[in-house]
Amino acid sequence: MGRKRLSTCLLNSFTVLTLLISMFLGRLTCFAAADAQNTDFTGATRLTIVHSNDTHARVKEGEGLGFAKISTIIRETRKDNANVLVLDAGDTFHGQAIATLTKGESIARIMNEIGYDAMAPGNHDFNYGYEQLVELSKLTNFPILAANIGKGDGSTLFNAYIIKEIAGLKVGVFGLATPETTYKTHPDNVKGLTFIEPVEAAKQTVAVLKDKTDLIIAISHLGTDLSSADTSIKVAQAVEGIDLIIDGHSHTTLEQGHKVGGTLIVSTGEYGNNLGIVDVYFTDGKIVGIVAGLITKDLATDVPEDEAVVSVIKAIEDEQADVLSQVVGKTAVPMEGAREKVRTSETNLGNLIADAMIFLTGADCALTNGGGIRASIGEGDITKGEIITVLPFGNYIVTKKVTGADIKAALEHGTKAYPESSGGFPHVSGIKYVVDIGRHVGDRVISITVNGEQLDLRNEYTLATNDFMAAGGDEYTMFADKSILNEYTCLDEAVITYLEANGSVSPAVEGRITVQETKSEPDYYIVQPGDWLEKIAKMFNTTWRKLQELNKLPNPNLIFSGQKIVLLN
Numbered sequence: 001m002g003r004k005r006l007s008t009c010l011l012n013s014f015t016v017l018t019l020l021i022s023m024f025l026g027r028l029t030c031f032a033a034a035d036a037q038n039t040d041f042t043g044a045t046r047l048t049i050v051h052s053n054d055t056h057a058r059v060k061e062g063e064g065l066g067f068a069k070i071s072t073i074i075r076e077t078r079k080d081n082a083n084v085l086v087l088d089a090g091d092t093f094h095g096q097a098i099a100t101l102t103k104g105e106s107i108a109r110i111m112n113e114i115g116y117d118a119m120a121p122g123n124h125d126f127n128y129g130y131e132q133l134v135e136l137s138k139l140t141n142f143p144i145l146a147a148n149i150g151k152g153d154g155s156t157l158f159n160a161y162i163i164k165e166i167a168g169l170k171v172g173v174f175g176l177a178t179p180e181t182t183y184k185t186h187p188d189n190v191k192g193l194t195f196i197e198p199v200e201a202a203k204q205t206v207a208v209l210k211d212k213t214d215l216i217i218a219i220s221h222l223g224t225d226l227s228s229a230d231t232s233i234k235v236a237q238a239v240e241g242i243d244l245i246i247d248g249h250s251h252t253t254l255e256q257g258h259k260v261g262g263t264l265i266v267s268t269g270e271y272g273n274n275l276g277i278v279d280v281y282f283t284d285g286k287i288v289g290i291v292a293g294l295i296t297k298d299l300a301t302d303v304p305e306d307e308a309v310v311s312v313i314k315a316i317e318d319e320q321a322d323v324l325s326q327v328v329g330k331t332a333v334p335m336e337g338a339r340e341k342v343r344t345s346e347t348n349l350g351n352l353i354a355d356a357m358i359f360l361t362g363a364d365c366a367l368t369n370g371g372g373i374r375a376s377i378g379e380g381d382i383t384k385g386e387i388i389t390v391l392p393f394g395n396y397i398v399t400k401k402v403t404g405a406d407i408k409a410a411l412e413h414g415t416k417a418y419p420e421s422s423g424g425f426p427h428v429s430g431i432k433y434v435v436d437i438g439r440h441v442g443d444r445v446i447s448i449t450v451n452g453e454q455l456d457l458r459n460e461y462t463l464a465t466n467d468f469m470a471a472g473g474d475e476y477t478m479f480a481d482k483s484i485l486n487e488y489t490c491l492d493e494a495v496i497t498y499l500e501a502n503g504s505v506s507p508a509v510e511g512r513i514t515v516q517e518t519k520s521e522p523d524y525y526i527v528q529p530g531d532w533l534e535k536i537a538k539m540f541n542t543t544w545r546k547l548q549e550l551n552k553l554p555n556p557n558l559i560f561s562g563q564k565i566v567l568l569n
Contacts, residue, residue: 371423
């Protein structure tokens with residue numbers, strides 16, 4: 001079948017997609033207001049694509065909608081319109097204990113119940129090794145698609161595309177995986193695989209599909225982050241004939257999509273915060289309009305959960321109760337994870353977690369935030385469930401190349417609130433540092449060693465941290481712009497692996513963090529974001545005029561973050 005097309009009317013300039021959820025009628029209706037030209041789709045055939053991405057196994061309602069609500073919306077959408085496709089752009093099988101305890105099989109079961117039609121593999125979907133991802137593809141009632149993953153024997157890991165016939169229309173759907181997978185999962189997980197350049201793979205696939213289909217959809221785990229070499233924007237710019245890209249990887253929220261040439265790119269953000277809806281309208285087999293929008297968590301407050309999906313999740317949790325009780329190691333001492341301790345001081349549990357990060361990555365040093373440690377562990381046997389309780393967020397480990405100056409800035413930032421409690425308090429491995437709380441904020445860390453050697457501010461070090469901090473979480477902004485060297489498994493899995501390798505542990509507080517207080521008056525202050533001269537003067541019991549005179553400031557209202565302000569004559 002040849003492609004019948006008019007110039008695609010991409011209506012992402014419409015008013016935001018409006019959703020009416022009528023609990024009395026028990027149905028969900030989606031509609032879009034017309035633009036200034038009053039485009040009328042009366043009589044057109046409507047194909048609805050429901051899409052998700054980067055859910056990272058957040059199956060229960062919380063930060064996001066949860067899979068049970070997502071299922072209800074999909075079921076009601078299918079009642080409203082028989083012509084529905086449900087697609088996922090990856091990073092779906094990994095991220096929370098419910099997924100990792102079964103190496104993704106639990107998520108496959110839930111997605112089968114919901115009724116997905118196809119997905120693309122995300123980089124974290126390879127975290128159990130590509131062989132396990134292949135096994136997961138055999139468990140799903142839908143295909144995993146990737147046009148750009150080759151094996152050593154010249155074959156492809158997954159099928160490149162499918163063609164589905166819906167309402168007499170031929171819909172081609174193909175997948176693209178990010179080449180960043182080679183370093184955004186453990187390299188062993190993709191050993192022997194080749195990630196073909198996405199633009200080239202897309203051109204080849206579209207060439208096959210263009211004369212056989214009426215609509216071409218790419219499910220792309222590439223993202224739109226310009227720091228990536230390969231993006232969905234790049235594919236849309238270089239490859240003609242793709243009508244719609246369902247995107248993932250960069251966790252970007254595109255409320256009504258992003259138009260690039262004749263292609264509309266859509267993405268829901270992350271963690272199931274939103275569910276994407278795209279309506280494609282056809283007249284006489286020709287595309288006459290595409291309308292995109294998001295169902296937000298707030299909009300779906302009153303949507304009931306699908307009891308069938310709730311039952312599947314409950315059954316999985318019941319099955320995992322035995323798994324959670326499995327012993328993974330033993331501790332000869334209680335391990336301290338109390339909130340008031342891990343947010344203000346070195347603890348033996350914080351040390352063990354940071355050591356596990358080094359064990360897994362081989363990095364020069366590790367840094368993780370005390371706010372991510374949520375419970376203590378008593379002496380004796382340690383179960384998987386206890387580790388997951390301690391580290392419940394699904395944060396995964398990344399390595400970045402940073403300078404010594406970055407490390408010092410991080411430690412200064414993480415200890416600036418001391419002795420007040422702070423979720424950003426830094427627990428470390430491979431590092432020892434001394435904090436002098438008698439000095440001013442910004443110049444408190446007076447000694448830092450890395451693996452026994454004095455920190456060189458100009459040197460580069462490989463740092464292991466969690467993805468939250470790596471992205472600038474807890475205001476660790478000094479890490480945010482650094483390129484990721486590698487991505488690894490979740491923190492809880494890393495600690496379990498470390499315990500299983502060591503058997504019995506007896507972690508101690510060993511002086512990685514030393515706090516002292518000198519009473520001498522500081523002679524200068526480093527300006528912090530949000531400071532002004534009068535505020536600094538009050539901190540040191542002086543006046544702004546005195547500080548202006550001492551520092552020869554032409555304009556007392558103009559000081560800069562990082563500037564040194566002399567305090568004494």
